[in-house]
Amino acid sequence: MMLCYSLVVALAIATSVIAGQFDFDTTTQQFPIVALPPPPPPPIADTSGRLVHDAAHPWHAPEEGDMRGPCPGLNTLASHGWLPRDGVATPAQIITAVQEGFNMGYDLAAFVTYAGHIVDGNLLTNKLSIGQATNRTGPPPPPPAHAGGLSAHGAFEGDASITRGDAYLGDNDSFNATLFDEFVSVSEKYGGGAYDFAAAGALRMARIRDSIARNPYFRLLAPRYHTAYAESVFPIAFFIDGRRTGAERTRLDPAVARGFFESARMPPDFWRSSSPWGRPEVGIAVDALYRAHPISPGSNNGTVDSYTHDPTSPRLHQFCEMYTDYVNVTVRELYPNAKGVLLAALNKNLDYLYSALGRTSCPQVPPFV
Numbered sequence: 001m002m003l004c005y006s007l008v009v010a011l012a013i014a015t016s017v018i019a020g021q022f023d024f025d026t027t028t029q030q031f032p033i034v035a036l037p038p039p040p041p042p043p044i045a046d047t048s049g050r051l052v053h054d055a056a057h058p059w060h061a062p063e064e065g066d067m068r069g070p071c072p073g074l075n076t077l078a079s080h081g082w083l084p085r086d087g088v089a090t091p092a093q094i095i096t097a098v099q100e101g102f103n104m105g106y107d108l109a110a111f112v113t114y115a116g117h118i119v120d121g122n123l124l125t126n127k128l129s130i131g132q133a134t135n136r137t138g139p140p141p142p143p144p145a146h147a148g149g150l151s152a153h154g155a156f157e158g159d160a161s162i163t164r165g166d167a168y169l170g171d172n173d174s175f176n177a178t179l180f181d182e183f184v185s186v187s188e189k190y191g192g193g194a195y196d197f198a199a200a201g202a203l204r205m206a207r208i209r210d211s212i213a214r215n216p217y218f219r220l221l222a223p224r225y226h227t228a229y230a231e232s233v234f235p236i237a238f239f240i241d242g243r244r245t246g247a248e249r250t251r252l253d254p255a256v257a258r259g260f261f262e263s264a265r266m267p268p269d270f271w272r273s274s275s276p277w278g279r280p281e282v283g284i285a286v287d288a289l290y291r292a293h294p295i296s297p298g299s300n301n302g303t304v305d306s307y308t309h310d311p312t313s314p315r316l317h318q319f320c321e322m323y324t325d326y327v328n329v330t331v332r333e334l335y336p337n338a339k340g341v342l343l344a345a346l347n348k349n350l351d352y353l354y355s356a357l358g359r360t361s362c363p364q365v366p367p368f369v
């Protein structure tokens, strides 16, 4: 069956805006090819704190077939209807939902969303599963690309997670109660019973040490190296009620944390953060975690306890290098020779990723050819 789609797509390219008319053939009506993905939505207008577990966003357990994965933030947004409850979403839906539901800063929201979508999403249908692969994101791209959803191990999902196991050790996807026990005990030991920055730093190091000791194929290289540290800050940034002030604003109750990590559930009457946490705010906290327990990017070599620093992998503060490495290595490995409309969609998403860097001096990696 051949169907034609006629779409008007607005392309924002540098300073000019070009409006064009496109016709594409595709194989199934259920999966219209998004002829060049639309640009990211603008930032939300009001970034103050507000009730987000409200009457319009009740928690429902996922139903059979709904996708949930390794990210407690996105799982929670789906289970409260800030994202489609089936866990399949467009980048625009994710960028808006993480701002609306948690007050993630726009810069970070856009960067992380495109970084995840490009490697784990379907670039032709513009859909991403927040869990495992599903045919609801459309026909998969040619291998080695997979559009396998955020649960796919490797490009984005990685080792030394807080509450999920390493892929090598088994289930890298679902909540692990044994690992959460460690979250609680480290919070008791370092945070006086709360997950605070001291506990976050100690737990980050402990999770890395555990992987070094038990996973012969442990890898902690960019961009996973960067997301591992950032995700240790996210519970403090986003899972604490925004009405808290002073020292209490950075002390997360483990029982509340468990609701997010295990059940994708906000506490009753939950308010999002009273101010956005974007790249600058998360970056300062990441620096503090790193300074307390510095660990360099590296990997084991096929045996446990062989962790070796990899000097070719960008460090935490090397944000431009991380971006370049992500595009030129991580993405390039998945799409070694994309052609035609797939190549166009890939380059468009890479443009949006670059735009999400904001006013930095990072040079843009040239488009793939």
Ligand code: HEM
Pocket (backbone or CB within 6 Å): 070, 071, 072, 073, 074, 094, 098, 102, 104, 108, 109, 110, 112, 113, 116, 117, 150, 151, 156, 157, 158, 159, 160, 161, 162, 163, 164, 227, 231, 232, 234, 235, 238, 239
């Ligand atoms: C902006 C789009 C986002 C994407 C694409 C994304 C994706 C992911 C992925 C793939 C992981 C798994 C990494 C791993 O542990 O191997 C992850 C982990 C995590 N995410 Fe997200 N995430 C996003 C936003 C958020 C938000 C808004 C929050 C908090 C509200 C959040 C909180 C976390 C936390 C705490 C972890 C660590 C889980 C653990 O280690 O047990 N994320 N995210």
Ligand SMILES: *[C@@H]1O[C@H](CO)[C@@H](O)[C@H](O)[C@H]1NC(C)=O
Pocket (backbone or CB within 6 Å): 030, 135, 136
């Ligand atoms: C997706 O897979 C399910 C289960 O195998 C099947 O019932 C459904 O028809 C498929 N949907 C599409 C759109 O291919």
Ligand SMILES: *[C@@H]1O[C@H](CO)[C@@H](O)[C@H](O)[C@H]1NC(C)=O
Pocket (backbone or CB within 6 Å): 132, 151, 153, 167, 168, 170, 171, 172, 173, 174
């Ligand atoms: C990661 O976990 C998912 C879900 O359990 C599983 O399907 C996948 O095979 C795992 N990946 C690896 C590399 O073990």
Ligand SMILES: *[C@@H]1O[C@H](CO)[C@@H](O)[C@H](O)[C@H]1NC(C)=O
Pocket (backbone or CB within 6 Å): 165, 169, 170, 171, 176, 177, 178, 179
């Ligand atoms: C949970 O994690 C622990 C510690 O890594 C591991 O021993 C256990 O097998 C995991 N449980 C499941 C159900 O994967």
Ligand SMILES: *[C@@H]1O[C@H](CO)[C@@H](O)[C@H](O)[C@H]1NC(C)=O
Pocket (backbone or CB within 6 Å): 301, 302, 303, 305, 306
């Ligand atoms: C891996 O590292 C260990 C310890 O550093 C070393 O003894 C071993 O020879 C290395 N193995 C390989 C395959 O490089």
Ligand SMILES: *[C@@H]1O[C@H](CO)[C@@H](O)[C@H](O)[C@H]1NC(C)=O
Pocket (backbone or CB within 6 Å): 324, 328, 365, 366
């Ligand atoms: C990225 O790869 C492209 C194509 O191989 C190359 O032209 C470019 O110089 C690389 N950029 C960096 C910063 O390594």
